[in-house]
Amino acid sequence: MSDATVHVGLLGCGNVGAALARLVDEHADLITSRAGVPIEITRVAVQDPTRRRDVKLAPERFTTDAAAIVTDPDIDVVVEVIGGVEPARSLITAALAAGKPVITGNKELIAKHGPELFEAAAAAGVDLLFEASVAGGIPLIRPLRESLAGDRIKRVTGIVNGTTNYILTRMTEEGSSFAEALADAQALGYAEADPTADVEGHDAAAKAAIIATVAFGARVRLDDVHTEGITGITDDDIASARLLGYVVKLLAVAEELDGAVAVRVHPAMVPLHHPLAAVRDSFNAVLIEGEAVGELMLYGRGAGGGPTASAVLGDLVDAVRNLAAGGKGATLTGLVDRPIRPIGDSESQFYLFMEVADRPGVLAAIAGEFGRHGVSIQSMEQRGLGADARLVFITHRAREEDLRATLAALGEVDPVHRVGSVLRVTGDVGSEP
């Protein structure tokens, strides 16, 4: 460092980058007192340096040459908020190799290549911090790594995608269809023009992989996550959920069972008295179940420039303090490989919705298929509909594989016209996974 000021190289200046630049400017005194030294955003890499941006940074700080920033000897710390795998991965790798601590909010990159990057950071003896990569402004990575460092985490269950939670909230509270609620979300800027990453669960899956990695100290990657989205959720499912005392939420679940790690994203029926049931609109929340701490829920804004920049800045202050203290850098070390439990082996209660012919003997035939595959029914409700009937089942806990076999068999039962949605039913907090 040429002087006491810490010089930051910022890669990307979109929503989050610009919000970060404003915070660093507006909270300069606060940040200096917390970090111990002033922090300056010295260089900013963007695609178009001439674009107008709502930040107080002189035009000459902007460049298109990100690669020059990460090796610039005058840059002390690198903040990456570009997103996506490349060029972020190469840039971060180069920055670490140059001995610079890195802060990133890049969930896709960490979910796909976190373990290699953590190793590179450990080898370089510098920080690689990524609080902003999961659940925006909600402190999650630091509590998992530090506050709960001596506790054994059993399960983490999160609502980690604000877009889908907004859509499901509109469907639940206003009776909107999925298409209407999605259009609303797009109009409000909560959903992208191409909403695939959100509604198909891919965004939540990346976050689930990161959560599992941190919570269990294991190398868990995006490909390990069983992922189902919410595009198949119908008005009928939402209405059934309400009648039965549930709400439908898209959950990211990471749990440890007999040394194996299970990670999945799927819509689920959540009981109304469950702490996650009250998480509405675009809010996120993460419920941690630890052996000693019991249940812990962290709730807040999972996206948006301000909240995400707040998380990046928290990491940045931490990295600057560590630099000043001359410490050897903090990253996720000692990750191990653990078996990933296949989704077919997982157990859950299930909700099933089907349309059948309304005539004698039908229920017996259906119930027979459940029994033959070892799936036991907890409750059934029938609603007449002319010559047809709609049946809603909730099963007792069953293996996913057995449930699938039941479904396949039901497809062959003549009076079953259609098996609609199949949703997992979340147990109470603290119930067996």
Next chain:
Amino acid sequence: MSDATVHVGLLGCGNVGAALARLVDEHADLITSRAGVPIEITRVAVQDPTRRRDVKLAPERFTTDAAAIVTDPDIDVVVEVIGGVEPARSLITAALAAGKPVITGNKELIAKHGPELFEAAAAAGVDLLFEASVAGGIPLIRPLRESLAGDRIKRVTGIVNGTTNYILTRMTEEGSSFAEALADAQALGYAEADPTADVEGHDAAAKAAIIATVAFGARVRLDDVHTEGITGITDDDIASARLLGYVVKLLAVAEELDGAVAVRVHPAMVPLHHPLAAVRDSFNAVLIEGEAVGELMLYGRGAGGGPTASAVLGDLVDAVRNLAAGGKGATLTGLVDRPIRPIGDSESQFYLFMEVADRPGVLAAIAGEFGRHGVSIQSMEQRGLGADARLVFITHRAREEDLRATLAALGEVDPVHRVGSVLRVTGDVGSEP
């Protein structure tokens, strides 16, 4: 350190101390991997070393001589879970002076003497960590100090006393009286035989002082906290709250206004859709409002051996990592003195319950007193009761001092038989303080 193992001196072995000892034993591998070195509880100071305790520690590790532990050169870190001001204060001071990092869960001590102890730790260049002093297992101090290090906190509102929250939940959900609910809480071990510290708000006040200190970097002490308990809450208040769409909660509030800090503990009517309204039983929760992060809520078990020991252990692992990294210790430095805003200057909506004679002109006389003191009425409800009537008022935002003057004047109005409860009404999240 004589070897790679870090030797801990534990002061106190009650609920929390014993839970900590069990965690250190049962999670030894996990802790070693997180801390980088093994942690051993080498010496334990207790009043009666012969008492049977459910911990796997050899009898010769126990002693009555706490003072010898804190200066023992073989002890690397001191954990204090005795509680109360003395001898904890002298012991911690001696440990810091001997260059040992200290972990404490002692809310009374930190609330009364935190600033001096932080200075002693900074002078010695060692950690003084106190996550367990507020809200048990809920990570709060670390998120406020680190995750939100670059954000400006506007207000923190917490349910930080599990006993009173349990009592208020029973009163709300089962119509119990205060006395019945308190007796239940005592039977369940949630309340002490002498419940004063909980029900009069003193316990919450100590936590509020610590929250304000950390959130605003200011020297805030227990004496600065305006404190009201829940002993005056009646069945009528609970019923009125329900009718009006509120629940009664004991809140700890710390906020910053124009450079001044306001800290108070009091029961309040909380709107049903407010995130804190759903915090039931003995759970705690803390809502943080930050400029960039927006609203953030942390929810979990605020007391109990396991959750509190989990928080102590998180701090302990952190201190051990810092020791190993050779850092200079982390404590709260740079605290400043800020004006404390007197409670009379605070503004709020208020709920008032009164019994009056049911005859013509009474309401006009009462309304006149409100108007004369500049307090404007938002809503009023009258319920007949023979010759008497019960009136429930909710005011618009008013200065506390003006409200008090109104109350004093109402006491002189002949048809007013009794002014019952006066409760603050919490605004929506994000409303002006």
